[in-house]
Amino acid sequence: MADTERPLSLVVLISGRGSNLKAILRAIDAGRLRATVKAVISSRADADGLRWERAAAIDTLALDGRDYPRREDYDRALLGLIERFAPDLVLLAGFMRILSAGFVRHFRGRLLNIHPSLLPALRGLRTHQRAIAEGLREHGASVHYVTEELDSCPVIIQARVPVLSDDSAETLAARVLQQEHELYVRALQLIATGEIRWNDDGRVYYRDGPLPEPLKITGLPDTTCTID
Ligand code: GAR
Numbered sequence: 001m002a003d004t005e006r007p008l009s010l011v012v013l014i015s016g017r018g019s020n021l022k023a024i025l026r027a028i029d030a031g032r033l034r035a036t037v038k039a040v041i042s043s044r045a046d047a048d049g050l051r052w053e054r055a056a057a058i059d060t061l062a063l064d065g066r067d068y069p070r071r072e073d074y075d076r077a078l079l080g081l082i083e084r085f086a087p088d089l090v091l092l093a094g095f096m097r098i099l100s101a102g103f104v105r106h107f108r109g110r111l112l113n114i115h116p117s118l119l120p121a122l123r124g125l126r127t128h129q130r131a132i133a134e135g136l137r138e139h140g141a142s143v144h145y146v147t148e149e150l151d152s153c154p155v156i157i158q159a160r161v162p163v164l165s166d167d168s169a170e171t172l173a174a175r176v177l178q179q180e181h182e183l184y185v186r187a188l189q190l191i192a193t194g195e196i197r198w199n200d201d202g203r204v205y206y207r208d209g210p211l212p213e214p215l216k217i218t219g220l221p222d223t224t225c226t227i228d
Helices: 019-029 048-055 071-084 101-106 127-133 169-192
Strands: 008-014 035-042 059-062 089-092 111-115 138-145 155-162 196-198 204-206 215-218
Touching: 008 019, 008 169, 019 035, 019 048, 019 169, 035 048, 035 071, 071 101, 089 169, 111 169, 127 138, 127 169, 138 169, 155 169, 169 196, 169 215
Parallel strands: 008 035, 008 089, 035 059, 089 111, 155 215
Antiparallel strands: 111 138, 138 155, 196 204
């Protein structure tokens, strides 16, 4: 259960561009999200997202996957780094490594991910190409608690976008990404206010009871977004 008296403390894990991280930091700066980013950890020392965060004077750390041939060793080191900051939540924001079961279990109920598809559809990689190849009319993004199954439910909230007839993977990805930036902030707002919470039975609770299906955002990012 979130302690709504104090800001949520976050550690954000990235691997590259870091645009979701930036959107979260912008929302915090704008007073839209009661949270503090304690640290940003990148799985690549050369991630673009790290450069920006250094400029914003946040603790930035690189734990490069190439230095750890065994996934278990990497995950153990990562777990130790994260726990130094004792965050309420660990956010995967374009963190492109599969995490071991032990890591995921350790952070059960505290680990969130954003995935560029309407889960449970299109788990895994290259979701935009696959959405087009499969002739889907609708695509989008999901924020979910991470459990031991790859890109698994339970999903908290989703954003939907149409797939247009002339879309390339790039144009579709750009449309989805614009929604992602609002979606992660929305999910965090709901947790910060205590409206969404992880329950030890492995289900997401929304206000007084289990969330029957993912919440949806509609409207334009950043301004007129509403929750259905
Ligand atoms: C985002 O589109 C995110 O959904 C995706 O990586 C991108 C990171 O962008 N994550 C995954 O595919 C995880 N399965 P960003 O670095 O600009 O936030």
